[in-house]
Amino acid sequence: MTYEPVIGLEVHIELQTQSKMFCACPVVDSVSAPPNTAVCPICAGHPGTLPVVNRQAVEYALRVAMALECSINPVSVFARKNYFYPDIPKGYQISQYEQPLAVNGRIVIETAEGEKAIRIRRVHLEEDTGKLTHVSADFAADGETDKRTTGESEKGYSLLDLNRAGVPLLEIVTEPDFHSAEEVRSYAERLRALVRYLGVNSGDLEKGVMRIEPNISVRKRGASELGTKVEIKNLNSFRALERGVAYEIKRHIAILEAGGKVAQETVGWDEARQATFSQRSKEDAHDYRYFPEPDLPPLVVSPDWQEAVREQLPELPWQVYRRFVDQYGLTRAEAWGLAAERAAAQYFDAVLQATTAGIRTVYAWVMGELLSLLNAAGRNFDLSPVPARELAALLNLIADGKVNQTTAKAVLAEMFKSGQSAASIVTEQGLSQVSDVDLIARLVSETLTENPAEVTSYRAGKVTVANWLFGQVMRKAGGRANPQLVRAELERQLACSG
Known part of the structure; x- marks a missing residue:
């Protein structure tokens, strides 16, 4: 018997506005800010207080909905979601239910079989809880x-x-279109890239500003009826998300193969045990008694407002990805590695426009040498001490034959450390490439004279010795000799009869 996982996702995204959804309290870091220091009678749920909609939160939500190709409802309605829990002092949460902000969108992900469109059921605004x-x-x-x-x-x-109570929250609900943990992760990575590009959220799963909750069921392959659904919480990294979903799929299949029944419940992910644990049963669906929020009028989004927001949309991450693949010839993995971070993609583009070096060379230096330095320093591309124009200038020095690759790496490290330009470092430290053919011929001759045994081995057929001899010549030249000229002269002198 073969089984098929069927997975839908609910993603909650805190919108990084200056103030909360329905009051003037500032939005603060819920991890580092002192507790209960950004609270007023409105978000604390005091009787008699009246909410006011945050216009910036609506515009942020519209950006996301439009980028997801959703249909925007010209009129949406806020509703009270009634339930009792200590973290919701009013006794209800202001959300949207029957008439959400947007519906029927999609996002295209990469799978092992190629591209796949994931349908977005709804995008709606609400307030976060405490x-x-x-x-x-x-x-x-x-x-x-x-x-x-x-x-x-x-x-x-x-x-x-x-x-955190009252912070603007955007909920994005998909259709149950996922069939593997890998697909779930691909979607989550693309959604995080999107909210970062749009400037509405930092995408920090660890801080809980983006919370991903998969709903997993398993059914016999080919069956039309869905299996019993289990929701996973406490997934604060992409690795935890992928492993948590994979674990639940295996657990469901094992239960079904043993003739058992999967319990409808909410489970949490235990990172230490690499396993889920039961949090609460969901056998009885909650009746939240939704009804329209009497203190808020319907939210009207006019065509002019929609157009104004649409005009502000940047190039989206999957558009950047496709451009890097189609125009630059990068592999899918290379293209997404750049496109996933807007600052990295912009940096790459800026270097490419300012240098005569080829695309492969630029990619190798941006995502190889520079990224290594950034990672070691705990920095991102937008905080790079080496501006794109300066890295481009360094690559131009290589292309012009003024420094070689080895020297250029040392120059980049100094640029990163001191903030100096490549040209000034090369000049001050005397690092210009040696291309004097007579000097190179003399260095090669000296090296061969000093290493007769290696020369004999080479002429006896051990051609790999040439690489060792090449290294000795470069060492004599302080690493500054033109490697192409050195290799050509070395081959010429080794070819002479000994």
Whole structure:
């Protein structure tokens, strides 16, 4: 019996506006900011307070929906999602339900079989909840149970931070179009690239500003009816996402093959155990009693407003990717490695436009030598101490024969460290390439005279010795000799009868 996974995704994206969705409180980093310092009566749910829609949040949401090729609803409605939980002080969450902001979009992902379109069911706005931190009874700095609770310290306690409550949240819901963990990861990577390109979210899964929740079921291959659905939470990296989905698929298949039934539930991902664990049963679907938010009018997005937002859209990551493949001849992996980060793609384009070096050379230096230095320094391309024009100038020095590859790598390292230009470093340190044919001939002759045994080995048929001799000549020249001239002269002198 063969089984087929069927997976849909819900992704929550915090919109990086200056203020919250329905009040003037600032949006702060929920990880580093002191708890409960960005809270007002509106986001704390005090009776009698009235919400006001954040226009910037709506525009950010429109950017994403348009980039996903969604149909924008000219009129959408906010609704109250009613449920009781400590992190939602009003007793309800303002969301959208029957009339969301946008519907029927798509995003194209790369799979092992080629490109695949994933359908987007809906994109809607809502407010985020507060943040609960659960502290066990064992936790205390001195090994003692923390006594700050009132008579419940032996059971542990929970801390509530409302800094995140009311932060603009965009929910993107797909159709169940995924059939593998790899497809899920590909979608998530492309969606993160998109929100970064659009400037609406940092894409930091680790901080929870982008939360991905797969809904997984497994059915017999060829069957039309879906299996029992399980939702996974606590997936704070792409690796955790892929492994969590793969684990659940295997778990479902094992249960079905053993004749069992999969329980409908929400599970969490345990990174240490590399396994999921049950969080709560979902046998009974929640009745959230949605009804229109009486304190907010319908959200009207006029054609003029839509057009103004559409005109601001940048070149999207998959458009950059396709350009790099079609125009530059990069492989799919190379193209996406650049296109996934807007700053990297822009840097690559800028270097390419300012140098006479070829595409392969530019790619090797941007994604090889420079990226290595950036990673070691914990920096991104937008914080590179080597501007694109300066890397282009260095590549021009190589193309013009003024420095060789080995010297250029040392020059780049110095540029990264000091911020100096390539030309000034080469001049100040006397690193210009040696192309004097008489000098090179003398260095080769000296090297062969000093290493008669290696010369004899070469002439006896051990041709690989030539590479060692080449290295000795370059060492004599301080690494600055023109390697093409050195190799040609070395071959000429070795070919002479000994």
